[in-house]
Amino acid sequence: MLRIAIIGCGKIADQHLLAIQRLADCEVVALCDRETLMARQLGERFRIANVFGDATEMLGSARADVVHITTPPQSHFTLARQCLEAGCHVYLEKPFTVTAAEAAQLVNLAANRHLHLTAGHNYQFTPEMCRMRELVAGGFLGGRPLHLESHWSYDLGDASYVGPMLGSRQHWVRQLPGQLFHNLISHGIARMAEFLDDEVEVVARAFQSQHLRQLGGAEVKDELRVLLRDRLGTTGFFCFSTQLRPGPNQFRLFGPTNSLVVDLISGSLIRCRSGNYKSYLTYFVPPLRSAGEHLRNSLRNVRDFLSGRLYQDSGMKQLIELFYQAIRANRPPPIPLREILLTARIMDEIFGQMGAATPPRPAEPQLNLSR
Amino acid sequence: MPASSVIPDHRCLVTGASGFIGVQVVEVLLKQGEANLRCFVRPSSRMKRLQEVIHRYDAENRVDIVAGDLLSRDDCRKAAADTTVVYHLAAGFDKSFAGAFMNSVLTTRNLLEAFREVGRPGRFVNVSSFAVYSNLNLPRGALLDEASPLEDSPQERYDAYAFGKLKQEELVRDYGQKQGVPFVILRPGTVFGPGKRDLTGRIGVDTFGFLLHVGGRNQLPLTYVENCAEAIVLAGLKPGVDGETFNVVDDDLLTSKQFLKAWKRRTGRRFSVRLPYFLAYGLCALWEDWSKRRKGQLPPAFNRRRCAAEWKGNRFTNRKLKERLGWQPRVGMDEAMEAFLSQFDPATS
Numbered sequence: 251m252l253r254i255a256i257i258g259c260g261k262i263a264d265q266h267l268l269a270i271q272r273l274a275d276c277e278v279v280a281l282c283d284r285e286t287l288m289a290r291q292l293g294e295r296f297r298i299a300n301v302f303g304d305a306t307e308m309l310g311s312a313r314a315d316v317v318h319i320t321t322p323p324q325s326h327f328t329l330a331r332q333c334l335e336a337g338c339h340v341y342l343e344k345p346f347t348v349t350a351a352e353a354a355q356l357v358n359l360a361a362n363r364h365l366h367l368t369a370g371h372n373y374q375f376t377p378e379m380c381r382m383r384e385l386v387a388g389g390f391l392g393g394r395p396l397h398l399e400s401h402w403s404y405d406l407g408d409a410s411y412v413g414p415m416l417g418s419r420q421h422w423v424r425q426l427p428g429q430l431f432h433n434l435i436s437h438g439i440a441r442m443a444e445f446l447d448d449e450v451e452v453v454a455r456a457f458q459s460q461h462l463r464q465l466g467g468a469e470v471k472d473e474l475r476v477l478l479r480d481r482l483g484t485t486g487f488f489c490f491s492t493q494l495r496p497g498p499n500q501f502r503l504f505g506p507t508n509s510l511v512v513d514l515i516s517g518s519l520i521r522c523r524s525g526n527y528k529s530y531l532t533y534f535v536p537p538l539r540s541a542g543e544h545l546r547n548s549l550r551n552v553r554d555f556l557s558g559r560l561y562q563d564s565g566m567k568q569l570i571e572l573f574y575q576a577i578r579a580n581r582p583p584p585i586p587l588r589e590i591l592l593t594a595r596i597m598d599e600i601f602g603q604m605g606a607a608t609p610p611r612p613a614e615p616q617l618n619l620s621r
Numbered sequence: 622m623p624a625s626s627v628i629p630d631h632r633c634l635v636t637g638a639s640g641f642i643g644v645q646v647v648e649v650l651l652k653q654g655e656a657n658l659r660c661f662v663r664p665s666s667r668m669k670r671l672q673e674v675i676h677r678y679d680a681e682n683r684v685d686i687v688a689g690d691l692l693s694r695d696d697c698r699k700a701a702a703d704t705t706v707v708y709h710l711a712a713g714f715d716k717s718f719a720g721a722f723m724n725s726v727l728t729t730r731n732l733l734e735a736f737r738e739v740g741r742p743g744r745f746v747n748v749s750s751f752a753v754y755s756n757l758n759l760p761r762g763a764l765l766d767e768a769s770p771l772e773d774s775p776q777e778r779y780d781a782y783a784f785g786k787l788k789q790e791e792l793v794r795d796y797g798q799k800q801g802v803p804f805v806i807l808r809p810g811t812v813f814g815p816g817k818r819d820l821t822g823r824i825g826v827d828t829f830g831f832l833l834h835v836g837g838r839n840q841l842p843l844t845y846v847e848n849c850a851e852a853i854v855l856a857g858l859k860p861g862v863d864g865e866t867f868n869v870v871d872d873d874l875l876t877s878k879q880f881l882k883a884w885k886r887r888t889g890r891r892f893s894v895r896l897p898y899f900l901a902y903g904l905c906a907l908w909e910d911w912s913k914r915r916k917g918q919l920p921p922a923f924n925r926r927r928c929a930a931e932w933k934g935n936r937f938t939n940r941k942l943k944e945r946l947g948w949q950p951r952v953g954m955d956e957a958m959e960a961f962l963s964q965f966d967p968a969t970s
Contacts, residue, residue, distance in 0.1 A: 261717040272916055287730065291722045291788065295776050417664035418690055466665065561918040 252276040252574055255314035255338075257305055257329055258321035259283040259292040262343060266318050267296050269567040276574060280312035305329055309336040316577065319343060320370075322422040323433065327352040334359050334367070339577050341570065343370040344436035348426065350594035357587045368573045368583050369590045371440040373499075375568035377560065378519040378547075379441070382503070382512045386445075390521065391505020395445045398478075398486040398504075402438030403497030404430075406461060406472065416467055424470065428601035431456065431474055435490050435600075436593060440585075441501050442488060443592040447480035450592070452599040459493045476600055517560070518547035631743060632657035633857065634704040636691065636732065637711035639666040641817050642748070642809075644674055645850035646708055651678040653854070659685045661700040661711070670816070691728035697735035705743035706857040707736055712748075718781045725785030726792055733796045745804040746857045747793045751842055751868070752783040753808065757929045761898075765842075765935040767808075767866050778926035797864060805856040809849050809869040810842025810937060814957070815964045817846075820884065823931050824877045825893065828922075832893035835901045837878035839934030842870045845957035848950040855946045862945055870937045873954040877932075880958075887962040902928050 254276055256263050263281075270278055278298055283289040286303035293301040302308035309317075309332065317333040318341045319326060327347045333340050334356065346369040347353045360367040373379065386395070406412050415423045415430070426432035456471040473493065478486035491497075499514040511520040520543045527535050554560035572584035633650060637643040638660030650658055651674065658680075660671065666688075675684050689696030691711055701707065709732060713724020729747070736742050755772040756765055775784035796802045811821045820827075823841055825834040844852075852869045856862065875883075885891055896904075902925065909924035942948045952960070 259719065260723070261715075261719045264717060264719055268917060285727065287726060288719065288723065291726070292719065295718060413663060413665045414690060414692075417688075418693075420693070555918070558915055558918060561915070562920075 252577065253279045253313060253315045254318065255280040255282065255308060255312050255316070256292075256318045256320060257282045257308070257333075258319060258325075258343075259285075259288040260320065263292055263318075263320045265563055265566055266320060266341075266570070267292070269563060269570050271296075272567050273571055273574065276316075279314060280308050282308040305332060309333065309338065314338055316341065316574070323348055323426060324422060327356065330356050330367075331359060334363055334365055337363070337365070339366040339573075341368050341370065341573060344440075345432055345597065346370075346436070346590055346594055348432075350591065350598040353591055353594035357591060360587075366573065366577050366583050367587065367590075368569070368585050369436070369440070369593070370566075370569075371437060371585055371590075371593075372563070372566040372569045373437045373514060374441055374444070374565070374585065375572070376514055376517065376565040377554065377568075378512050378514065378517050379501070379565070380568070381519050382501070382510055385510060385519075385521070386503065390508055390510065391503060392507025393505055394482070395484055395503045395505055398442045398445055398484065399500070399502040400438045400442050400486070400488045401494075401498040401500045402435060402488075402490050403494055403499060404434050404472075404490070404492050405497055406465065406492045412465070416465060416470065419468070428597065428604065429470055430472055431490060431604075432597070432601065435474065435488070435597065438488055438490060439596050439600075440589065440593045442478065442486050443589045443596065445503065446478065446484055446486065446592065447482050448588065448592060449481040450596060450599075451479045452596055452603070453477040454600040454603040456600075456604045459491075461493060471604065474600070476596075478596070516547070517551050518544065520544070520547070631705040632659065632703055632741075633706045633708060634659045634661060634700055634740075635708045635710065636661040636700070637709075638662050638686075639668055639671045640710060640712075641814075642812055642846055642850060642853070643710045644670045645814075645846050646710065646853050647671060647684070648674045648678075649847075649850045649854045651675070651680050651683070656683055658683060659687060659700065659704060661687050661689065661691070663690065664688045691731055692723070694731050694735065697731040698739050701732060701735035701738075701740040704736065704740045706746065707732065707740070707744070708746045708748070708853060708857055710748045710853070713785055714782065715785075716781055718776070718784050721781035721785035722788060725789040729789050729792055733793070733800075733802060737796075737800060737802060742802050744857055744863065745793065745796075745802050746853060747790065747804055747806045748853060749790050749806050749808045750782070750786045751808055751810045752780060752930070753787050753790060755926065755930065756933055756935050757926050759929075759933075759935060761934050763935055764938060766938050767868055767941055772926070772930075774926065777921070777924065778930065779921045779924060780927060780930075803863040805862055805864075806866040807853055807856050807869055808866065809852075810844050812844055812846050812849050813961050814846030815960055818964060820881075824881055825896075825932075832890075834877070834881060834893045834895045835928075836898040836932040836934060837876065837895060839877050839898070839932055840874050840936060841877055841880055842868075842937045843874055843880075843954070843957075844869045844871050845950065845952050845954075845960070847952050848957070851951060852942060852946065852948045855948055859946050865941075865945065867942045867946065868937065868939065869942060870939050871950040871952075871954060871957065872939070874937060875954065875958075883958055883962060884965075888965045898928075898932055898934065901932060 280300040281289045281293050282302040289301040317338045319329050320343045323345050330340050330342050415421045454476045456474045458471050459473050462472045474490040476488040501512040503510045509522045576583045639662045687700050713721050715721045753771050755770050793804050797804045905923040905928040909921050912919045912921040
């Protein structure tokens with residue numbers, strides 16, 4: 251039986267507890283929040299008696315095997331280091347750390363102490379992402395991915411998050427180097443990191459949407475476009491937007507033969523196969539095949555829902571389950587540490603370029619329409 | 622509406638002052654000549670309506686506006702400095718339990734602490750909600766008043782707002798008993814009026830793309846926003862009611878069928894599907910059981926407790942409010958409905 255503790259009793263802690271409750275052979279033995287009232291309310295709702303206001307005290311008395319850290323990112327490094335030094339395996343919510351240097355220190359510390367460490371990139375473990383991984387491993391793309399596209403969106407209509415963040419320069423999101431992006435883009439970057447080599451060239455541009463400007467967004471930027479290219483020539487495009495509707499959450503992989511589209515909003519995996527069709531069949535057959543793919547996904551989701559396999563946040567449960575299995579069997583963690591470090595490095599680079607002076611806009615092309 | 626103050630030379634603080642009820646509370650206070658008024662708002666608040674009220678009463682010099690976050694202890698100290706009466710209307714509408722708790726309880730704790738430390742605590746008026754009650758074990762048609770049972774399982778009701786409000790009330794009582802902060806708790810029913818266009822959930826649900834009208838004969842605990850604001854102001858100024866709790870509902874309450882009929886006639890929206898209460902209860906019970914069996918695969922958004930709380934149909938009373946605070950609903954139900962519905966007229970829209 252694994253003994254689990256959670257540090258940070260805000261909104262995301264509920265999701266962790268619900269996911270852990272679905273798993274066998276583990277028990278949440280302690281909760282901790284600097285704001286003891288928060289720890290108490292969570293303990294009361296989930297019937298967990300041991301609540302603490304201090305992480306040191308909790309680590310000293312709870313004898314936890316694994317600690318989930320679900321606090322704001324600024325405290326991730328210090329708390330994770332403290333937990334690793336206390337001999338606990340650590341599940342660290344996204345963004346893993348504030349900087350890549352901190353991420354590297356934690357990875358080294360975990361390796362030196364033979365402890366497991368993972369990042370809260372749970373969207374990489376949704377059913378459709380897992381099926382995508384199986385197809386890629388089975389050679390569906392016809393080789394390694396040549397181009398990746400990751401679209402991630404966020405709705406500024408969530409006033410409970412955006413209101414306080416825009417209202418105060420002291421809000422923890424505003425204190426991060428990448429501000430709004432820092433807290434939101436990890437998932438979209440991490441899934442690209444899985445298919446990229448360690449050396450990646452990054453070109454990033456960030457700007458503020460008209461919508462955010464109207465909301466009084468001050469210096470906060472909410473639109474981000476990133477181009478990536480690794481040493482092996484795989485290219486990538488990342489788009490974060492608060493404006494696009496319907497808000498996309500998609501990952502596309504293009505190979506030399508076929509390509510895949512993972513749509514995390516609808517829980518779909520679309521296989522796009524190359525094919526040469528004669529004449530007008532080009533217009534008739536591919537749309538039918540595409541419709542068949544969508545129908546297949548829909549039926550699969552209905553079946554999985556009725557059989558109890560499909561539920562919200564299944565990615566988190568899957569990641570936690572695999573992480574615990576890795577701990578028990580002393581196997582490599584579900585997310586290779588290389589990917590966590592690469593994600594952190596790419597994010598560092600993006601935020602570094604955001605801070606740099608915006609290059610002058612190219613002159614408008616002069617079109618000569620006269621004949 | 623004369624009211625004698627608990628403390629002479631008092632200074633009032635209104636939190637959530639730019640909100641739907643908050644603006645009306647400020648208006649009532651200015652109307653009765655309040656000389657020292659502080660309004661606490663979020664920096665991101667829409668200030669237009671509040672500023673219009675202040676301007677209408679030529680009160681720019683009498684009203685001090687403080688922008689901040691009640692989760693910040695420093696901001697709370699700025700808000701509470703030298704105040705004698707706090708009208709705490711700021712509310713957390715976060716859908717998550719943790720968020721609702723944080724925005725209801727931690728904010729209230731910070732404000733109470735600041736009130737003790739840098740205020741002159743005369744009275745803390747805590748604006749709560751009818752959501753704190755549980756009528757699960759009350760028969761249909763039974764009277765729900767201040768002595769009725771409170772919800773003992775908001776998690777099971779899947780009602781984060783009720784959870785936050787229940788815990789907020791607990792905290793205020795605790796500060797009253799242990800720290801000696803005088804308090805009054807008000808529980809408004811369904812507050813309506815111009816500026817709030819949504820139909821109350823007590824009429825039905827529109828989750829499925831159309832309006833499912835549940836029940837019909839159930840009385841709505843309505844209170845018109847101006848009447849509600851006057852009750853809140855009285856609760857801060859009336860002597861001899863410390864530690865009391867008051868429900869706020871108007872006279873001549875409408876049933877959900879009457880309310881919906883008037884709303885449909887005025888908005889031109891005609892389509893809704895009626896679902897009898899017993900059938901709604903059965904469906905909610907099935908949903909709840911499925912959710913439990915499947916460990917939350919479906920969130921228990923529909924359940925027995927919520928069904929009872931929203932649609933069971935109880936009677937409500939404002940007798941205590943009238944007897945102890947001397948409150949009378951100044952705006953009658955017909956006039957209130959006309960004011961509410963007029964916002965849907967094409968010219969107004």
